[in-house]
Amino acid sequence: xxxxxxxxxxxxxxxxxxxxxxxxxxxxxxxxxxxxxxxxxxxxxxxxxxxxxxxxxxxxxxxxxxxxxxxxxxxxxxxxxxxxxxxxxxxxxxxxxxxxxxxxxxxxx
Amino acid sequence: xxxxxxxxxxxxxxxxxxxxxxxxxxxxxxxxxxxxxxxxxxxxxxxxxxxxxxxxxxxxxxxxxxxxxxxxxxxxxxxxxxxxxxxxxxxxxxxxxxxxxxxxxxxxxxxxxxxxxxxxxxxxxxxxxxxxxxxxxxxxxxxxxxxxxxxxxxxxxxxxxxxxxxxxxxxxxxxxxxxxxxxxxxxxxxxxxxxxxxxxxxxxxxxxxxxxxxxxxxxxxxxxxxxxx
Numbered sequence: 001x002x003x004x005x006x007x008x009x010x011x012x013x014x015x016x017x018x019x020x021x022x023x024x025x026x027x028x029x030x031x032x033x034x035x036x037x038x039x040x041x042x043x044x045x046x047x048x049x050x051x052x053x054x055x056x057x058x059x060x061x062x063x064x065x066x067x068x069x070x071x072x073x074x075x076x077x078x079x080x081x082x083x084x085x086x087x088x089x090x091x092x093x094x095x096x097x098x099x100x101x102x103x104x105x106x107x108x109x
Numbered sequence: 110x111x112x113x114x115x116x117x118x119x120x121x122x123x124x125x126x127x128x129x130x131x132x133x134x135x136x137x138x139x140x141x142x143x144x145x146x147x148x149x150x151x152x153x154x155x156x157x158x159x160x161x162x163x164x165x166x167x168x169x170x171x172x173x174x175x176x177x178x179x180x181x182x183x184x185x186x187x188x189x190x191x192x193x194x195x196x197x198x199x200x201x202x203x204x205x206x207x208x209x210x211x212x213x214x215x216x217x218x219x220x221x222x223x224x225x226x227x228x229x230x231x232x233x234x235x236x237x238x239x240x241x242x243x244x245x246x247x248x249x250x251x252x253x254x255x256x257x258x259x260x261x262x263x264x265x266x267x268x269x270x271x272x273x274x275x276x277x278x279x280x281x282x283x284x285x286x287x288x289x290x291x292x293x294x295x296x297x298x299x300x301x302x303x304x305x306x307x308x309x310x311x312x313x314x315x316x317x318x319x320x321x322x323x324x325x326x327x328x329x330x331x332x333x334x335x336x337x338x
Contacts, residue, residue: 006148012179013169014159016186017193021218024197025204025211040327041199043296045227046287047323048195050300052220053284054308055316056277071274078278082285092127092278100271 066108074099117235121242128221129250131276134269135163136254142170144259153259157252161217165189166255192317195324196223203227205237217244221276228283299326 028037062068078095082088102108140153143166156166165186172182196218203226205211214237218226222244288294303322307315 003148003152006152006173008179009169009173009177009182010152010156010159012183013165013186014161016183017160017162017165017190018216020187020190020193021197021215023194024201025215028198028201036328037198037201040324041202043291043293043327044195044323045199045223046284046291047296047300047303047327048199048320049224049280049284049287050297051304051316051319051323052224052280053277054301054304054319056280058308058315060273060277074274074278075281078281079285082282088279088282088286089123089126091282092130092275095278095281096130096272096275099274103271104268 064109070099070102070108117239118242121239121246124225125243125246127275127279128247130272131279132247132250133254134272136251137258137269139166140255140258142167146170146173150259154252154256157255161248161251162190162219192320193218195320199227203236204240210237210241214240214244217248219247221279222247224280224283228286299323
């Protein structure tokens with residue numbers, strides 16, 4: 001195998017990834033306190049979180065009714081615990097535990 | 110001073126635990142897939158160190174198998190990760206203005222790190238150190254997963270099916286916490302509509318398109334609403 005080619009691809013992809021993360025920091029250094037940017041900085045994260053939840057759900061590849069039911073139960077558990085107790089680790093561990101239990105022990109596919 | 114560091118580290122450890130649940134199995138999946146290319150297993154964790162982007166690394170396996178050129182790999186990665194441009198917009202004032210840690214924090218701004226960084230102001234005094242621990246811990250989980258998947262899979266029996274739910278749960282929990290601090294929650298409905306429209310138009314790239322639509326909404330309706338103070 002050509003290790004040099006592999007390392008070259010790693011570096012190129014690493015630089016490209018870094019550039020996408022760096023761009024706003026370089027391009028907007030002078031206008032960081034602009035009201036619009038301040039507002040975007042505050043409001044965009046929760047909106048992006050909605051998008052990321054949907055993206056995460058799509059990557060679960062729910063293809064059966066059983067899996068859909070399991071996902072709804074696990075998501076409901078996460079929401080209920082978070083709204084009730086408010087400890088993120090507990091909510092995430094219980095939700096993931098339920099989901100994993102359904103897949104590994106109950107054989108839901 | 111001597112007590113500050115451990116408290117920041119322990120807070121970062123606690124906050125990043127859900128990311129570990131998601132990153133380790135996902136990194137292992139990458140490591141396993143990477144092994145199909147026939148390279149030495151150490152290159153898998155190296156990819157996690159140098160590239161550190163989940164979807165780009167999975168894409169890299171396909172690209173390497175097809176013998177893609179450097180230029181093509183560069184452009185494909187730029188397009189795939191272009192959503193990260195929007196992440197920087199929200200953390201401009203949170204990250205340090207100079208110093209080497211600034212560059213590492215920007216390098217490590219993944220979906221999950223971004224979510225944690227924007228979700229709360231740490232209780233401790235020095236946010237930057239906390240962010241640094243958080244970013245380094247998240248990357249170490251990822252690199253560890255890549256190494257496990259590629260090198261130790263034959264020694265460690267580990268059934269990780271179902272663990273992928275941890276990242277969805279993490280995003281949901283952070284959404285709830287961020288929504289609590291919002292006055293104008295109608296924007297969350299807007300985001301949901303953006304997902305729906307983007308998924309309808311470009312299902313393969315809906316993440317980027319949905320985020321772009323959210324940003325466009327904010328730019329078009331700049332001052333209709335107000336956020337918490």
